[in-house]
Amino acid sequence: MFNDKILNCRDCGRDFEFSASEQEFYAEKGFTNEPGRCPECRAAKKAQTRNQGGGGYGRQEREMFPAVCATCGIETTVPFQPSGDKPVYCRECFQPRSRNNY
Numbered sequence: 001m002f003n004d005k006i007l008n009c010r011d012c013g014r015d016f017e018f019s020a021s022e023q024e025f026y027a028e029k030g031f032t033n034e035p036g037r038c039p040e041c042r043a044a045k046k047a048q049t050r051n052q053g054g055g056g057y058g059r060q061e062r063e064m065f066p067a068v069c070a071t072c073g074i075e076t077t078v079p080f081q082p083s084g085d086k087p088v089y090c091r092e093c094f095q096p097r098s099r100n101n102y
């Protein structure tokens with residue numbers, strides 16, 4: 001059985017609760033390490049790494065090609081060579097949902 005534990009966040013230094021149900025969850029996943037960060041810092045860290053992707057194209061910077069968005073007409077860059085027979089979209093038009101999913 002698990003008991004609630006108080007751990008210390010290595011990022012902000014605050015104490016946080018590692019609850020019995022979380023410990024159970026960790027054990028189920030096969031994690032042997034206790035979390036080193038409080039839930040706030042973990043969430044912040046996650047959000048940070050997600051934003052670094054630059055729109056979901058992956059971590060590595062790819063060569064970008066200039067293009068004009070077929071929807072709004074602004075100049076943009078796309079990670080592939082526009083062929084001319086397919087419309088290209090700027091980031092905003094290409095992923096209209098990502099702004100609402102926040």
Ligand SMILES: [Zn+2]
Binds near residue numbers: 009012038039040041
């Ligand atoms: Zn923290």
Ligand SMILES: [Zn+2]
Binds near residue numbers: 092
């Ligand atoms: Zn656009």
